[in-house]
Amino acid sequence: MRPTRLIPALLAVSLMAAGLPVRAAEPPLPADPAKRLQALQNALINAAMDSQTRVRSAAWIDGSGKLHENTRITSDMKVRGVRVLSYNQDEGGLSANIVAAGKTPARSDEVCKATEQKYRREATLETALRIESSGTERYDWTMLLTQARGRLVAQTGASGKWLLTDPVRMPENDYERQLTGAQPDRVPYQMVLELLPSGGSGVEPVRPTRTPSQQYAQKAAEISRSVVDYFNDEAPRRAPMPFVVRLSVIERNSQRLLWQDAAPLFFPESAIRHTTQPLPSGLIVELDRVLHRWQDQLDTDFGCRPLQFNVVQENAQGWTINGGQRAGVQLGDQLLLLNREHLPSRILEPDSAQHMALVEVVSVKNGLATIRKLAGPSSMPKVGDWVATPF
Numbered sequence: 446m447r448p449t450r451l452i453p454a455l456l457a458v459s460l461m462a463a464g465l466p467v468r469a470a471e472p473p474l475p476a477d478p479a480k481r482l483q484a485l486q487n488a489l490i491n492a493a494m495d496s497q498t499r500v501r502s503a504a505w506i507d508g509s510g511k512l513h514e515n516t517r518i519t520s521d522m523k524v525r526g527v528r529v530l531s532y533n534q535d536e537g538g539l540s541a542n543i544v545a546a547g548k549t550p551a552r553s554d555e556v557c558k559a560t561e562q563k564y565r566r567e568a569t570l571e572t573a574l575r576i577e578s579s580g581t582e583r584y585d586w587t588m589l590l591t592q593a594r595g596r597l598v599a600q601t602g603a604s605g606k607w608l609l610t611d612p613v614r615m616p617e618n619d620y621e622r623q624l625t626g627a628q629p630d631r632v633p634y635q636m637v638l639e640l641l642p643s644g645g646s647g648v649e650p651v652r653p654t655r656t657p658s659q660q661y662a663q664k665a666a667e668i669s670r671s672v673v674d675y676f677n678d679e680a681p682r683r684a685p686m687p688f689v690v691r692l693s694v695i696e697r698n699s700q701r702l703l704w705q706d707a708a709p710l711f712f713p714e715s716a717i718r719h720t721t722q723p724l725p726s727g728l729i730v731e732l733d734r735v736l737h738r739w740q741d742q743l744d745t746d747f748g749c750r751p752l753q754f755n756v757v758q759e760n761a762q763g764w765t766i767n768g769g770q771r772a773g774v775q776l777g778d779q780l781l782l783l784n785r786e787h788l789p790s791r792i793l794e795p796d797s798a799q800h801m802a803l804v805e806v807v808s809v810k811n812g813l814a815t816i817r818k819l820a821g822p823s824s825m826p827k828v829g830d831w832v833a834t835p836f
Contacts, residue, residue: 478779478819482803485781485836489792564752564773564835565605567812568634568694569612570594575641576688585712589724590640593690593732597638600740607743608771609636631757631767632812634703635695643687643709686712690732692739698755699830704746708735754780754814756831763807763817766833774814778806780833782821787829798822804833 572590574583601607613630616622691707710732713725754768764782768774783789784800791797802821806814816833818825 478803481779482781482801482820485803486792486798486801489789492789564768565608565771566634566747566752567608567610567632567768567772568636569630569632570598570609570636570638571612573637573639575639577642585724586640589712589728589732590638592724592729593736594638596733597692597736597739600736601743604740604744606747630697631755633697633753633755633767635697637691637693637695639691639693641689641691641707643689685714688712690735694743704743706739706742708738710735751834753832753834756782756833757813759827760815762815763804764815764831764833766814766816767812768833769810769812769814771811774806774809776806776809778835779819780804780806780816781836782816782818782831782833784826784829784831799825800829 572594574586574590576586578586598609601609610632612635613627615627615629616625621627687709688711689707689709691705693702694704695701696703710728713727754766754772754774756764757767758765766774766780780803782802782804787794787800788797799822802825803819804816804821805819807817808815
């Protein structure tokens with residue numbers, strides 16, 4: 446026996462002698478793309494069978510007297526992502542262990558982490574000031590919004606899980622669009638950072654309760670201070686202003702709200718001046734605290750969500766998806782192509798295989814990639830909400 450073969454055998458014997466379990470070798474990755482696609486389809490079917498299923502039937506007679514029947518089978522299966530943990534051989538043929546809610550194995554942090562390390566999510570970051578203001582107040586709000594945007598971009602860029610870019614400003618008329626060659630945004634996600642007035646999004650700042658005597662004392666102090674400022678020729682002061690900062694994550698293709706959170710903050714009391722003043726340090730500290738909390742929540746919430754690239758167009762080479770080099774997509778990557786109007790909720794219907802294919806990346810640019818079919822139905826419908834997801 447060769448030494449290279451002797452070492453694994455001796456290691457296995459030593460583990461058995463120590464009473465430790467010897468892990469059986471997992472079935473290798475199927476070389477045939479059709480078998481790999483069949484394994485993924487079987488895994489989704491098994492997950493759907495473990496979930497609650499609804500069957501709806503309808504029948505009608507057309508004008509010629511012909512009977513038509515339609516049966517729809519839907520499942521409540523919640524797939525956190527087509528994350529393949531391993532392939533296995535069961536009675537129904539080759540299948541795969543995937544990350545799906547209500548189905549073992551449970552969520553695997555290792556698999557989610559591996560996917561995050563290779564890919565990252567692209568989003569445009571827009572800002573909006575929803576607070577009515579003018580003059581110096583509007584200048585301060587705009588400066589605060591600019592600071593918040595810059596800090597959020599730097600923070601998400603350092604984590605390596607998101608890539609935030611400026612939204613494309615499209616010309617107003619077709620002539621200018623044709624002249625400049627401007628293309629609308631195609632990245633999968635939109636982020637919107639907003640400043641709202643107090644009470645916006647149902648969020649109110651927490652104010653300590655005061656007794657009537659405390660309220661009277663505070664009012665008297667404000668009047669006294671204003672009188673002193675008048676005689677001392679001091680600049681007028683602006684009272685503390687409560688406001689709300691909100692961040693939203695939206696899927697661009699469907700405009701579906703995926704995540705949102707809001708936090709109440711106070712703009713401290715400040716003197717009204719006609720010269721540029723830095724933002725209060727206490728406000729910046731509180732803003733950083735909110736942004737760090739949002740970053741942790743985004744990492745946790747999107748950690749095992751399926752990373753999906755939308756199919757944006759079809760060409761002679763194949764289909765184009767809105768994920769490219771910036772998102773970590775590389776030549777040769779294999780993705781699962783799904784029609785979300787049918788899958789995974791209707792995976793138990795007889796024609797579900799017509800809405801699923803295994804594809805490979807054949808060319809890639811910064812924000813786009815071209816995919817071609819490796820396995821799947823000979824003719825696929827060209828309509829629907831098609832997405833490509835790594836597995």
